[in-house]
Amino acid sequence: MEVIFLLIAITLPLFLLFILKNYISSKSNQPIPGPRGLPLIGNMHQFDSENTHIYLHHLSKKYGPLTSLQLGSAQILVISSAGVAKEVFKYHDLCFSSRPSRVAIQKLSYNNLGLIFAPYNEYWRNMRKFATLHLLSTKSLRSFQPIREEEIARMIKTIHDGAAADSSIENLSKTLMTLTGTIIYRITFGAENDDDISSKFHWLLSESQAHTLSFFFQDYFPLIGRFVDRLTGAWARLEKGCNELDAFYQKLIDEHLASSDSSTKDSSILGMLLEMKRDSSDFTLDHVKANIMNVIVAAADTSAASVVWAMTLLIQNPESMKKVQREVRDIVQKKGFVNDDDVQKLVYLKAVVKETMRLYPPAPILLRETTEKCVISGYEIEAKTCVFVNSYAIGRDPECWENPDKFLPERFVNSSIDFKGHDFELIPFGAGRRMCPGLSVGAATAEQMLANLLYSFNWELPPGKSSKDLDMDTLPGITVHKKNHLCLVPKNVD
Structure with missing residues (x-):
């Protein structure tokens, strides 16, 4: 009986607040279209957290390019068209320039001290400036290029040796994840690849990704969520994971400091962050770790x-x-490797990359939070509203794209449309103040990896498989991966 009375005491005030909020909202504003929810939980029983971008795309077809969802006490605004995205990012970018705070992200990023997850404030503006001038400057990107090319060449040689030996099946999903993890490890910590450290780094990556996706009641039911998260053990698991990650960050930092030479300029990301820490007493070790995590x-x-x-x-x-493949091989000829200068000449390959990111953007949901009240498409949007910009749906907007679900790289040949944030029908890296600061290095890495895979090998499906057997299912995550690994047979090119 005591448990029942406790539940009533907790839920009754929440229910009354929910009714009052809906009553006030219905009187004062024209409601944004969206599915009808239930008291207290709103639309949580309908929400698909596994394939959120696809679920929200389907909703937009029914309710329109501006959709409202209620997840517990959290009001969610979903943007699903290029037209509304342009209105948001071009005319109201400042209003949509913050990030929603979530329990897991806040804990993982040391109370939102990292550039990517920080709220819009003076600290974020200073970090963005530091990233532009130092971490991701033109000079820094040039210094990263040899690392990228060295690791891509090493991957190509490994695949080549395997293909020559026994025509083995190559798990490209696993191979490419290992490659990019190694590149980021070397760029971040300035260290040569070490198999033991590299495997631990990949563990760090998977742990960080897993924790960012953890569900916490506190995000949706602030009054009782903290108590429930502790009762279920979710908070204890997050703390344990964060302590392990922190210890690993500290180990890498200590090793970096022990091996660094003070007489030479440290061009690694960690080196630049530690230099900023030395120059500013306000920039602590937690700031360094938070930005490494980002x-x-x-x-x-x-x-x-x-x-x-x-x-x-x-x-x-x-x-x-x-x-x-014909384009890549005609331009590169017998050089044996596609370098960065070669990539700039590959018009059709760049079109393939753009078309891929249109259909399968690496981050299909762009998270924002409004800093103040504003009006979008005639609807009044309250301050502190959580916003999901669905770049997956925008890339398939029939108002912008002919045959939006078909893979047609030709649509980008002789087209000025790019993914640099100015063309709102293609925003896989976001747009406005909060667009991805690592766009240049991310795009360059993807283009060069793809170019070398296509240049060096002819690719076939494993025996007995056809293209119809390739599924397009996705895994949940901040970055959306193919659910089932892509396994192909590489054939060396004579």
Whole structure:
């Protein structure tokens, strides 16, 4: 009986608040279209957290490009068209410039100290400036290029040796994740590849990704969620995981400091962050770790995911595969490796990458939070509203794209449309103030990986398989990967 009375005491005030909020909202504003929810939980019983971008795309077809959802006490605004995205990012970008705070993200990023997840404030503006001038400057990107090319060449040689030996099946999903993880590890910590450390780094990546997706009641029911999360053990699991990650960050930092030479300039991301810590007493070790975490979560697997999707689409479309391979091989000739200068000449390959990111953007849901009240498409949007910009739906917007569900790289040949944030029908890296700061390095890595895979090998499906056997199912995550690994047979090119 005591438990029942406790539940009534907790839920009754929440129920009354829910009714009152809906009553006030219905009187004061024209409601944004969306599915009808239930008291207290709103639309949580309908929400698909496994394939959120696809679920929200279907909703937009029924309710329109601006859709409202209620997840517990959290009001969610979903944007699903290029027209509304342009209105948001071009005319109201400042209003949509913050990030929603979530329990797991807040804990993992040391109370939102990382650039990517920080709220819009003076600290974020300073970090963005630091990233532009130092971490991701033109000079830094040039210094990363030899690392990228060295690791891609090493991957190509490994695949080549395997193909020559026994025509073995190559798990491209696993191979490309290992490659991008190694590149990010070397860029971040300035260390040579070490198999033991590299495997631990990949553990760090998977742990960080897993925790960012953890469900916490506190995000949706603030009054009772904290108590429930502790009761279920969710908070204890998060703390344990964060303590393990923190210890690993500290180990890598200690090793970096012990091996660094103070007489030479440290061009690694960690080196630049530690230099900032030395120059500013306000920039602590927690700030350093938070920004390392951001680099790992945001950068390590987006390029790999994009190349896996590109190879999947090319295997399904053999004419496009022949066309892009012919272009790469005609330009590179007998050089043996596609370098960065070669990539700039590959018009059709760049079109393939754009078309892949249109259909399968690496981050299909762009998270924002409004900083103040504003009006979008005639609807009043309250401050502190959580916003999901569905770049997956925008890339398939029939108002912008002919045959939006078909893979047609030709649509980008002789087209000025790019993914740099100015063309709102293609925003896989976001747009406005909060667009991905690592766009240049991410796109360059994906293009060069894909170009070398296509240049060095002819690719076939395993014996007994056809393109119809290739599924396009996705895994949940900040970066959306192909659910089932892409396994192909590489044939060395004579």
